[in-house]
Amino acid sequence: LAELRAVSRVFALPGRRGAGLTAVDSVDLAVRRGEMVGLVGESGCGKSTVARIMAGVLAPSTGTLRLGGRDFGSLTATEARAAQLRVQMVFQNPHASLNPRFTVEEIVGEAVRFHRLVPRDTLADHVAAQLLRVGLDPSLRHGHPHRFSGGQRQRIGIARALAVRPDVLVCDEPVTALDVSVRAGILNLFLDLRDQGELGILFISHDLSVVGHVCDRVAVMYLGRVVEEAPVDALFDAPRHPYTQALLADASTPSPPASGSERIRAGAPALSERPSGCRFHPRCPAARPDCAVREPALRPVGPGHRVACLLADH
Numbered sequence: 001l002a003e004l005r006a007v008s009r010v011f012a013l014p015g016r017r018g019a020g021l022t023a024v025d026s027v028d029l030a031v032r033r034g035e036m037v038g039l040v041g042e043s044g045c046g047k048s049t050v051a052r053i054m055a056g057v058l059a060p061s062t063g064t065l066r067l068g069g070r071d072f073g074s075l076t077a078t079e080a081r082a083a084q085l086r087v088q089m090v091f092q093n094p095h096a097s098l099n100p101r102f103t104v105e106e107i108v109g110e111a112v113r114f115h116r117l118v119p120r121d122t123l124a125d126h127v128a129a130q131l132l133r134v135g136l137d138p139s140l141r142h143g144h145p146h147r148f149s150g151g152q153r154q155r156i157g158i159a160r161a162l163a164v165r166p167d168v169l170v171c172d173e174p175v176t177a178l179d180v181s182v183r184a185g186i187l188n189l190f191l192d193l194r195d196q197g198e199l200g201i202l203f204i205s206h207d208l209s210v211v212g213h214v215c216d217r218v219a220v221m222y223l224g225r226v227v228e229e230a231p232v233d234a235l236f237d238a239p240r241h242p243y244t245q246a247l248l249a250d251a252s253t254p255s256p257p258a259s260g261s262e263r264i265r266a267g268a269p270a271l272s273e274r275p276s277g278c279r280f281h282p283r284c285p286a287a288r289p290d291c292a293v294r295e296p297a298l299r300p301v302g303p304g305h306r307v308a309c310l311l312a313d314h
């Protein structure tokens, strides 16, 4: 449904002529119908940039976005607008992304009305159906979003995305801002939507354990690159990249970890200070001398399982 092929995105650095910040570096990532794909990594690793590229709202510097089997960059302006509607974003902060001046009905129906996706006299029914679909009482549609809880507002955000009948939902940290008590409900809603089989979902999170609960396939990003991609069971049972292993160790250790992983917890360097060779080498407990020199390519190590680590190159 939506696919990035060798996509990179370089942002210009103010005051540094010719210098650019490579936020996303040669990323391949596909989202298919009926599956939920996780994209995991620390903040600043390029996840949100991937999200915006996949939604067709940010152009890649190189590489291609394919939507519905077609190269997005080759579409006419009219076709591109239609294709953009097929990919909808759900944001982290449902408060900031819902305009408090509008009613729920206006918010959920806005893009549908603007693009004339349903006949005018059925718009109210269409909005009510979307609210039902996300588990909200349709009678709430006359209210204003600030009157609702965080969980309800996120459901409104999802209803708004669903209203234009997308093929793909790109969800950027969709439960991070929510109380733990309402997270499960929202995650179950995503699972229901996936199980209905019509949508592909890209689920972006810094939290590997959340992704492990809901996703079918997971890609792990580090400093702009996908360093490991695998079906969720393979990733959790047999992670091959030292960074994934560290994330998993953190996720399963609620108390302060043993000193062995301190280096990893020290935080990723800024994108502008990208290390040579394998970009994880300064933090990697398994690093060898050539890791600072050679950059590992993403290579298959099992069914649907790819890893970018020199130790996995056999």
Ligand code: SF4
Residues within 6 Å of the ligand: 241, 242, 243, 278, 279, 280, 281, 282, 284, 285, 286, 287, 288, 291, 296, 308, 309, 310, 311
């Ligand atoms: Fe660690 Fe080397 Fe593998 Fe990079 S290539 S993850 S530094 S072992």
Ligand code: MG
Residues within 6 Å of the ligand: 043, 044, 047, 048
């Ligand atoms: Mg982000």
